[in-house]
Amino acid sequence: MSTGYTGFEALWHDLFWEAEEAPSEVLLMDDFLQDKDGKSLYVGSGSGRLLGPLVEAEHELGGLEMSPEMVALSREKFPLAEVVEGAWQDHQGEDKYASIVIPAFTFQLFSDPQKQLQRLWEQTDHLYLTLFFPWAELSGDLPQNEWYFDRGIQLPTGESGELETRHKIKEQGGSLVRRHRYTMKDAAGAVVRAEETEQRLRFFTDVALKNLLKKTGWEIEKEIENLGDEDDLVYVATFYLRGC
Ligand SMILES: C[S@@+](CC[C@H](N)C(=O)[O-])C[C@H]1O[C@@H](n2cnc3c(N)ncnc32)[C@H](O)[C@@H]1O
Numbered sequence: 297m298s299t300g301y302t303g304f305e306a307l308w309h310d311l312f313w314e315a316e317e318a319p320s321e322v323l324l325m326d327d328f329l330q331d332k333d334g335k336s337l338y339v340g341s342g343s344g345r346l347l348g349p350l351v352e353a354e355h356e357l358g359g360l361e362m363s364p365e366m367v368a369l370s371r372e373k374f375p376l377a378e379v380v381e382g383a384w385q386d387h388q389g390e391d392k393y394a395s396i397v398i399p400a401f402t403f404q405l406f407s408d409p410q411k412q413l414q415r416l417w418e419q420t421d422h423l424y425l426t427l428f429f430p431w432a433e434l435s436g437d438l439p440q441n442e443w444y445f446d447r448g449i450q451l452p453t454g455e456s457g458e459l460e461t462r463h464k465i466k467e468q469g470g471s472l473v474r475r476h477r478y479t480m481k482d483a484a485g486a487v488v489r490a491e492e493t494e495q496r497l498r499f500f501t502d503v504a505l506k507n508l509l510k511k512t513g514w515e516i517e518k519e520i521e522n523l524g525d526e527d528d529l530v531y532v533a534t535f536y537l538r539g540c
Pocket residue numbers: 300301339340341342343344345346360361362363366382383384385399400401402405
C-alpha cells in the first residue's frame with residue numbers, strides 16, 4: 297500500500313479538491329505573500345494547483361514536493377513554476393527564505409512537528425500554515441474502523457472515480473490514520489481498478505498548538521478561521537507566523 301500521492305491519489309488530486317467545493321486558499325496565500333520581498337518556498341506544492349496561479353501573479357515562489365508524480369503534473373501544467381523534488385526534512389535552503397508557505401494540512405503529515413517548526417524557524421522569519429481539525433472523526437459523525445463513501449468524481453475519459461475512507465483516531469495522542477481507497481469504474485459501473493493508500497496525520501488542540509509555537513519561537517501575527525467562511529466550529533485554521 298502506498299503512503300503518499302502516487303497513482304490515482306496523485307492523478308485525481310485536483311479533481312477531488314474541486315469536488316469538495318471548499319474555498320480556495322490561493323487568496324489567503326496571495327495576501328500573505330504581498331509584502332514578502334525575495335524568494336519564498338512552498339512546501340508540499342503538489343500538482344501546482346495553488347503554486348501555478350501564485351507564480352502567474354508574479355510572486356517569487358518556488359515549490360518543494362516529495363512525490364515525483366505530483367512534481368511531473370506540476371511541471372506539465374505550470375512549466376513556469378519552479379519545483380524541486382525532495383522532502384522538507386532533507387531540505388536546506390541556500391539563504392534564508394523571505395517566507396515559507398505550507399497550506400492544505402501538509403504540515404500535519406510531518407511525524408515530528410516540533411523539530412520541523414524549529415527547522416522552519418532557521419530557514420525563514422515568516423511562515424504561513426494551514427491546519428485542519430478532525431471534528432467529524434472525533435464526534436463520531438464519521439464511523440471509525442469502517443469504510444465509508446467520501447467523494448465521487450467524473451473523469452474526463454468517461455469513467456468515474458470513487459474515494460472511500462476508513463480512519464482510526466487517537467484523541468489523546470492527537471493522531472489520525474486515514475486509509476483511502478480509490479476506485480475507477482467504467483460507464484456501466486464495473487470496477488476497472490482500485491488502489492489503497494494510508495496517511496498518518498497529527499492534529500493539535502488550540503492550547504497544544506499555541507504551546508508548540510511558543511516553544512519553537514513562533515508568534516501568531518494573524519489567524520483566519522475556515523479560510524474566511526463563517527462557522528461555529530473551526531475546521532480549518534490558517535496562521536501567519538513571525539519568528540521571534
Ligand atoms: C494535501 S497535499 C497538498 C498539495 C498542494 N499543497 C495543494 O494544496 O494542492 C500534500 C502534498 O505535500 C506533499 N508532501 C507531504 N509531505 C512532504 C514533505 N515532507 N516534503 C515535501 N512534500 C511533502 C505530498 O506529496 C502532497 O503532494
